[in-house]
Structure formats: C-alpha cells, structure tokens
Amino acid sequence: MANSIVLPGQMVSDKPARLPYCYVENNKTYATVLSLLSDDGRLVPLCGPYEPLLDDYVVSYVSEVRFSGYNININCPANAYLSGREVAQKLTVGDVLYARISAVDEIKSVELNDARLLRGGTIIEIAAAKVPRVIGKKNSMIGMISAATGCEIYVGRNGFIWVSSKGNQKLAADTIRMVEAQAHITGLTDRIKAHLDAHKAAASPAAQN
Amino acid sequence: MEKPQLIIDGKRADGRALDELRPIKITAHVLNGADGSALVEWGNNKVLAGVYGPRECIPRHDASPYRAVVRCRYTMAPFCSLEEHGRSGPNRRSHELSKVIREAFENVVISEAYPRTQIDVYMEVLQSDGGTRCAAITAAAVALADAGIPMKDLVCAVAVGKIDGLVAVDFSKDEDNYGESDMPIAIAPRNGDVLLFQMDGNLTREELSAAMEMAYKASAKISELQAAALKAVYDGPKKEAHLVLGDKFNSQ
Numbered sequence: 001m002a003n004s005i006v007l008p009g010q011m012v013s014d015k016p017a018r019l020p021y022c023y024v025e026n027n028k029t030y031a032t033v034l035s036l037l038s039d040d041g042r043l044v045p046l047c048g049p050y051e052p053l054l055d056d057y058v059v060s061y062v063s064e065v066r067f068s069g070y071n072i073n074i075n076c077p078a079n080a081y082l083s084g085r086e087v088a089q090k091l092t093v094g095d096v097l098y099a100r101i102s103a104v105d106e107i108k109s110v111e112l113n114d115a116r117l118l119r120g121g122t123i124i125e126i127a128a129a130k131v132p133r134v135i136g137k138k139n140s141m142i143g144m145i146s147a148a149t150g151c152e153i154y155v156g157r158n159g160f161i162w163v164s165s166k167g168n169q170k171l172a173a174d175t176i177r178m179v180e181a182q183a184h185i186t187g188l189t190d191r192i193k194a195h196l197d198a199h200k201a202a203a204s205p206a207a208q209n
Numbered sequence: 210m211e212k213p214q215l216i217i218d219g220k221r222a223d224g225r226a227l228d229e230l231r232p233i234k235i236t237a238h239v240l241n242g243a244d245g246s247a248l249v250e251w252g253n254n255k256v257l258a259g260v261y262g263p264r265e266c267i268p269r270h271d272a273s274p275y276r277a278v279v280r281c282r283y284t285m286a287p288f289c290s291l292e293e294h295g296r297s298g299p300n301r302r303s304h305e306l307s308k309v310i311r312e313a314f315e316n317v318v319i320s321e322a323y324p325r326t327q328i329d330v331y332m333e334v335l336q337s338d339g340g341t342r343c344a345a346i347t348a349a350a351v352a353l354a355d356a357g358i359p360m361k362d363l364v365c366a367v368a369v370g371k372i373d374g375l376v377a378v379d380f381s382k383d384e385d386n387y388g389e390s391d392m393p394i395a396i397a398p399r400n401g402d403v404l405l406f407q408m409d410g411n412l413t414r415e416e417l418s419a420a421m422e423m424a425y426k427a428s429a430k431i432s433e434l435q436a437a438a439l440k441a442v443y444d445g446p447k448k449e450a451h452l453v454l455g456d457k458f459n460s461q
Contacts, residue, residue: 005440008317009362009399023319023361031398032319032359034439047245048357048445049263049323077263077326107274109322129357157337184443 003036050158051129059156064097082108090157121164126180128159133183148196213267217372227377235438249348258348260356263326276320278327281311285334313404319359339382366430367397369420376395398432
C-alpha cells in the first residue's frame, strides 16, 4: 500500500480540490484531519467522530422516552429520533436497537426507522473509522468472529457493536478490540484467525475434562 | 533569593545554547477514556492533554447553531512544582491561560463542521519548570488531532525572550523568573500565523524580531515532533488500548 499518513494542515494537492476532509486556501488543498492519503488522492480518516449518513445501519440505545417517540443515542453529538410508530412495542431507556438512518439534515439531526430491538447482550464501543475493518470484505471478519465465538454480533456504522451474551462474549469483545487496535496493519485477517484458533485450542482440553 | 547566573561562558545555566530547546518527548493517544490525548514531556515539564467531543453542548444556551463551542481548561496540579500551589483547580492565572489558549485554538479548529456541540480540551500540568502554557498548547494540538477534530493546522508553541541581555528560546523556571523578558508564542506552522502572543518585560524592536525568528525556527522542530508522535500511533502495532481483566478466571 502506498498510502501515507497526512496531518491537519498538510498539503494534499497544489490545486484547489473540493474533497471531503479538506479545505482550500490560496488555490491549494490542505487536509483537516489525521487521515490516510490513498493513491487516488482521497483522504480516509484514521480517527474522529461518527458522521451520520443516510441508510447507515447503527447500533444505538434509547436515551429518553418522549411523548410520541424516543431520543436515541447513536454515538454522535446530535441525538437521533425514532418515532413511536416505527416500533411495535413500548421501549424504555437503555433498550438497544439496530436501526436504519432514514433522514439526516445539514445540522445533523437524525431520524431512524426499521428498528429492531436487541435483547440479552452488550454494546462494545470502537472508533467509527475502524468499523469497515471489523466487518471485513463481504462480512468476512465479523463472520469469522461470530462463528468462532458462537455470539450473535450486530455491527453499527457508528462504532457501537452489539454482542449477544450467548457464546463466548468476552473472546468476541477482545477480538473486536484487537481488530480496532490493529486495523491499519496489513495481514490482519491471519492474525485474528490465529488469535481465535489459539483460544479455541486452549479452551478445548478444558471442555473435555 | 539571589539572582542566579543565567549565562555562563556564552551558554545557559543548564548547558544549552541560546537557540537550543530542552529535550521534548511527545506521546499521542495515551488515555483510553478520552477521544484524543497526548502527553508532552518538555525538559522537566509534564503536561497531559485530553480532548472530548464534539459532544452535546451543556448548558444548552451556550450552544451555537452555527458552530461547535471550543472549551479549554488549563490547570496545574497541586504537586506540580517546588513551591506549593495550594488547592488544585481554577485560579486567576489558570483562567487567563485557559482563555488565551482557547482563543488560539478557535482560529484553527473548523468548528462549523459540528454545530450545536462543544469540544472540550483539558490540559493538566503534572510537573512544571517554566513554559507550561507552551507545552500545554503543544499537547492540546496533538490531542485534538488524535481525536479527529478537523483543524486547519497543528498548532505549536514556544517561549522566547531575553536573559542577561541576550535573546534566547525556551526558558526554564529560573530563566523565566530572573530573566528580563519572557514571550510565549503559539504559531500555526503552515502559514506562520501567530495565534498567541504574550510578553512579560521589555524588548527592543531589534530584539523582538530576533526573538520572533528564533521562535519560528524552534516551532519547526516542535511541529516535526508533533507529527512524528501522531504518526507513531498508526505506524506499528499499537499497544492494547484497553485493560484485559480476568483472563485467567474465564479460561478455567
């Protein structure tokens, strides 16, 4: 990979370019966040808060019950709103949901729909920028973790990951955090596979006894 | 106390040349709980910076519909220096420094990206030996970048001034207390903008321009260190960012 790390204020192009995570001054383009500069000249942030986008699926929880709906925490500065019509049952504060972002406006007010209640699990929080690595190509990474641990896992684009209590939840959580910590280093899939296999080998003699 | 000799044989009391910085070590991403963090060890100074946000602005009436509110808090720990500082927490001096540091960062943080939110920057001086506000700004800039806050530049800061009639850079506590002039400056290295400029004592015009030149040279070195610290976080396998408890118990 020829990707290089760029820092805020670093020039990414000597021509004015309207790119995300960039600004233009004196006909030159500069980066605004710590990010990777890809070969095609685009920036991929390495850190930073979640930016809600339309049609993103997020893991979230109810933070406030209102008259006709719910305020939902989606790991982003602005609260999301879920109308009471979108869910069949009554929700309470702390209920975990897997939901789709149905609307975002310019001041980042978010509306949700297609919500699904998740019971009997816990939320792990990781950096939103690392979510694509946790999912992997065609769900390969998360599929591997889920199969090895026997956990049901829902990954939200916002950096919240729900892991069911059924299965080896701790191993799943540790592995996901390992993916987060090493997301930028190549050969990640092999290392994660080795990590899961090592735990499997360690656990199996104990299971026989 | 009697004034110590600050310049000995053309060198400073600690053996540095006039334009030489103290040894600086910057470590980014040192805290698990904060969105961004940095530890700056600058000579005998140790400053820890933590950034939270953008997050919901509280109280709500402080929020702006147009931009994020940047809040800075500079505090000195009660144990940070030889003299006792008494109770920790904000005092007149730390209020002033928090304000000027905030104004420096308001110039570079692209706050329009996050309306109705606040960005908190906490700087804790754990050990002090002169030049803590510069170390705090340097740490806060790295912490902000580590938090992924959009900024126009990575700010760095250094103090310049005059000791025993000679213009010099980066003062220790003695040089600050017994020198003739102390001038902390925060600089945006990309375009050379001066974001913070304070001065105690007096300088002539010629001394001022010599001091500014020295500050720009020193700031280039500091911003190199800042960049290296941020890149180091993503270069190798990062040390585990969380504490694993109960490993032994669970495997039984």
